[in-house]
Amino acid sequence: MFKAFLIKYGEIGIKGKNRYLFEDALVKQIRHALKEVEGEFYVHKEQGRIYVDCLSVFDFEETVEALQRVFGIVGICPVVKVDDDGFDSLASNVIDYMSQVHPDNNQTFKVNARRARKNYPMTSMELNCDLGERILEAFDGMKVDVHKPEILLNVEIREKIYIYSKIIPGPGGMPVGTNGKAMLLLSGGIDSPVAGYMISKRGVKIDAVYFHAPPYTSERAKQKVVDLAKLVSRYSGPINLHVVNFTDIQLYIYDKCPHEELTIIMRRYMMRIAEHFAKETGCLGLITGESIGQVASQTMQSLAATNEVCTLPVFRPVIGFDKQEIVDVSLKIGTYETSILPFEDCCTIFVAKHPVTKPNINIIKRSEVSLEEKIEELMKTAIETTETIWVE
Ligand code: ATP
Numbered sequence: 001m002f003k004a005f006l007i008k009y010g011e012i013g014i015k016g017k018n019r020y021l022f023e024d025a026l027v028k029q030i031r032h033a034l035k036e037v038e039g040e041f042y043v044h045k046e047q048g049r050i051y052v053d054c055l056s057v058f059d060f061e062e063t064v065e066a067l068q069r070v071f072g073i074v075g076i077c078p079v080v081k082v083d084d085d086g087f088d089s090l091a092s093n094v095i096d097y098m099s100q101v102h103p104d105n106n107q108t109f110k111v112n113a114r115r116a117r118k119n120y121p122m123t124s125m126e127l128n129c130d131l132g133e134r135i136l137e138a139f140d141g142m143k144v145d146v147h148k149p150e151i152l153l154n155v156e157i158r159e160k161i162y163i164y165s166k167i168i169p170g171p172g173g174m175p176v177g178t179n180g181k182a183m184l185l186l187s188g189g190i191d192s193p194v195a196g197y198m199i200s201k202r203g204v205k206i207d208a209v210y211f212h213a214p215p216y217t218s219e220r221a222k223q224k225v226v227d228l229a230k231l232v233s234r235y236s237g238p239i240n241l242h243v244v245n246f247t248d249i250q251l252y253i254y255d256k257c258p259h260e261e262l263t264i265i266m267r268r269y270m271m272r273i274a275e276h277f278a279k280e281t282g283c284l285g286l287i288t289g290e291s292i293g294q295v296a297s298q299t300m301q302s303l304a305a306t307n308e309v310c311t312l313p314v315f316r317p318v319i320g321f322d323k324q325e326i327v328d329v330s331l332k333i334g335t336y337e338t339s340i341l342p343f344e345d346c347c348t349i350f351v352a353k354h355p356v357t358k359p360n361i362n363i364i365k366r367s368e369v370s371l372e373e374k375i376e377e378l379m380k381t382a383i384e385t386t387e388t389i390w391v392e
């Protein structure tokens, strides 16, 4: 029965020029999300509203699910469209609508008519009163409540007439592309896909970098990261994934530095390389899935040591989350099942038995001096041989 959706979006802070940018980005993201849904859709902006008209047969659930992945959408209202064949015909359509969508008659309602087409022969006030009366006549238990109705029945007069009353919640946030771009350090774990999702929710477009260490990490482990990027891209839009071969750098650090410092030094080189790609591609920050105290490399001291090599801001959206809270988000967004597949990631292979938990930045820097001879060249090679995968 539904033939269109009215898209509701938050309007705080989107005045003036920003409003157009926000709406245009939202329209673009809606079109992108609907590409994978079967059916023909026409997404358009009209008088400060966004509509999705369904031009062919479509799957309602699938369409709603796709729209629920578009950041910036606060509510999705399924719309019944009827022809304008005079008031009596409209009234009977409205009664049909009420009996199908709100079969429970013991509710309060209010009609909210709106004339987008000004040549319609009745004013919105007249429509409100006359349609309200017809509903009262048709259903016994229905009562009008103009202040806090349980059902707000919207009737919009356009070329056709739009009837809607349900609001399905959207994901909130801001449309991707309205807040610049950032580089996500994406591993095969649970946390970093969630981190990418959270920053993307604020309108930030994301690219990603993954460090792999063949033959210590397998093709399957890499494929898992590509799969995770694909799952995140359902929300964030396409992701350019940089796959860096990190093996020689890791082996070199392993060879030259105290083993208890391996993870920290390795993480510092990851950040340096990620920042290189971030700057090259216009990213304004880095994103990681770190959470205070989760592992040795995420104590306050370790985070400070990792952070110290970066000049771009590092965004850590799950920093204050417990593991279970991160897991809950990953279940919600559908990355959990993939994240827990048991493929090694490059950090687990080179971990020391007793890693430092309170690294001293000066000591770490001193250890890095022993890498001076070859590290620049190894970083250059790693950057030059990076494979870029377009994920969507
Ligand atoms: P995750 O669940 O994201 O793997 P984690 O709890 O396993 O996180 P660490 O392995 O310590 O934590 O990594 C901390 C963060 O560093 C990750 O969230 C991710 O952003 C980044 N990171 C770690 N390993 C890699 C890698 N191989 N490639 C890219 N980023 C990585």
Ligand code: MG
Pocket (backbone or CB within 6 Å): 187, 188, 189, 345, 347
């Ligand atoms: Mg990890």
